[in-house]
Amino acid sequence: MRFIIPTLSIAAVATALPSQQPRTTTPSQSKGFYLAAKLADGASDIDPPVNGLFLGTAHTGAGLNAAVFYTAGRLFYQNGTAGDSTIVTDGGTPPFPSSLTVNGPTEPRRILDINVGEGTANAIVETNGQPQLVNGLGEGGYLACIAEVPYYRQDFTTLQFDYSDGQAAVPEGCVRVTLVPQCAELNELPDGSYSSHEFAMDVACSA
Numbered sequence: 228m229r230f231i232i233p234t235l236s237i238a239a240v241a242t243a244l245p246s247q248q249p250r251t252t253t254p255s256q257s258k259g260f261y262l263a264a265k266l267a268d269g270a271s272d273i274d275p276p277v278n279g280l281f282l283g284t285a286h287t288g289a290g291l292n293a294a295v296f297y298t299a300g301r302l303f304y305q306n307g308t309a310g311d312s313t314i315v316t317d318g319g320t321p322p323f324p325s326s327l328t329v330n331g332p333t334e335p336r337r338i339l340d341i342n343v344g345e346g347t348a349n350a351i352v353e354t355n356g357q358p359q360l361v362n363g364l365g366e367g368g369y370l371a372c373i374a375e376v377p378y379y380r381q382d383f384t385t386l387q388f389d390y391s392d393g394q395a396a397v398p399e400g401c402v403r404v405t406l407v408p409q410c411a412e413l414n415e416l417p418d419g420s421y422s423s424h425e426f427a428m429d430v431a432c433s434a
């Protein structure tokens with residue numbers, strides 16, 4: 228009998244709600260965001276799974292980092308102006324900027340970098356109602372690949388970019404992903420920071 232009461236109250240709440248409310252996923256806006264890996268349509272996950280993990284960095288030398296996925300990622304912002312922007316994260320004391328750096332279309336595919344200084348052209352662009360990371364250097368898609376980061380001689384789930392735009396087969400140990408920004412508050416910077424949030428842009432993101 229005890230179980231009937233919550234059942235009834237859920238039913239009461241359900242009838243109180245306006246019926247057929249459309250589930251529009253109106254994206255929010257934010258200056259700060261995390262980047263979540265989302266499997267491309269129909270893709271089956273790699274092992275260990277990457278779906279829902281967040282983009283972060285693995286230190287690989289002075290000012291150098293590999294772009295890898297973790298359960299807790301780094302806070303990013305889009306720096307610049309519309310049509311001319313990069314994706315930046317702050318680190319260190321005092322904070323300094325590191326930026327996503329993608330290899331060019333004619334260079335061999337590799338693990339992307341998040342290195343100190345300015346990065347390559349990248350932006351959050353809303354595509355089919357879904358805000359996502361877009362590479363400004365050329366068409367294609369992102370891959371999450373289990374690959375060795377030589378600095379550690381260990382496998383990580385790495386971020387790579389495939390310029391074949393779906394023409395080439397997905398490489399062994401990789402899966403096609405999109406990177407979906409999740410809204411987060413962009414922190415205030417302490418005095419003496421090398422980073423600046425003056426040119427941090429509002430981007431569309433998932434709430």
Ligand SMILES: *[C@@H]1O[C@H](CO)[C@@H](O)[C@H](O)[C@H]1NC(C)=O
Nearest residue numbers: 306307313324344345346426
């Ligand atoms: C951020 O954008 C401003 C304006 O375009 C630029 O001067 C600055 O160098 C950029 N910062 C980074 C880390 O790229």
